[in-house]
Amino acid sequence: MSSNNARIMPWILLSLLFLWCAFREVRASIVAPPGFDSPRPVSEPYLATVLVLAALSAWPPLHRWHFEHFLSAKATALADNHRARVHCSTMFDAIFDPEMLAGGHADPRTGKIVIQPPGCTTLSSYLHHANRASEQELWSLGLFTHESMHVRGELNEALTECEAVQRNYRAAKLLGVPDRIAKKNALDYYKIIYQRRSELGYMQAQYYSSECAPGKAMDEHLSDSTWADF
Numbered sequence: 001m002s003s004n005n006a007r008i009m010p011w012i013l014l015s016l017l018f019l020w021c022a023f024r025e026v027r028a029s030i031v032a033p034p035g036f037d038s039p040r041p042v043s044e045p046y047l048a049t050v051l052v053l054a055a056l057s058a059w060p061p062l063h064r065w066h067f068e069h070f071l072s073a074k075a076t077a078l079a080d081n082h083r084a085r086v087h088c089s090t091m092f093d094a095i096f097d098p099e100m101l102a103g104g105h106a107d108p109r110t111g112k113i114v115i116q117p118p119g120c121t122t123l124s125s126y127l128h129h130a131n132r133a134s135e136q137e138l139w140s141l142g143l144f145t146h147e148s149m150h151v152r153g154e155l156n157e158a159l160t161e162c163e164a165v166q167r168n169y170r171a172a173k174l175l176g177v178p179d180r181i182a183k184k185n186a187l188d189y190y191k192i193i194y195q196r197r198s199e200l201g202y203m204q205a206q207y208y209s210s211e212c213a214p215g216k217a218m219d220e221h222l223s224d225s226t227w228a229d230f
Ligand SMILES: [Zn+2]
Pocket: 146, 150, 157, 160
């Protein structure tokens, strides 16, 4: 069982427990419960409550699990088929993560990508309205592509970030963003968020290089590069 599956199991079990309560209530209205002479009517408020609780306990983990699978497949494609497994951390997971202050991290040996909160939530809202992406949402796209580049095999942060800058257009399209908007979002990331890294001191500067520009040393000349025809 993968760690992602292990994380959703308690919630699924809790959901099944509530479903069992619902089943027991309905059964008692058909077959007389032990110690009763005849079936008793269903308590509708009770039935509604346990069904709502069943849905509430199953939905968030299932939704996250589904999004993680979706992101894992897209990260694998971005990493030139090095297998990626994306884990969207919850606040609870993040407390126990020694690297909780980073937006995310990736292990190229295992392919595991951890996205710290609120990264996955921000990325999900970006995908809902990419045409009016906020700076935070563009940042979450860049983070996702960046960690995918680590899984692809790059460890140097400046090279990793530059590879991501050139692939943010591809990444956005893979995630389902329409072509024209994907291009604009990826260029905005390069022109605004990436350029700002050069001015923000050592921690940010290690992610930045002036050679990360069209025609410069780090240009991979990808046919679908963010800055192709720029
Ligand atoms: Zn990195």
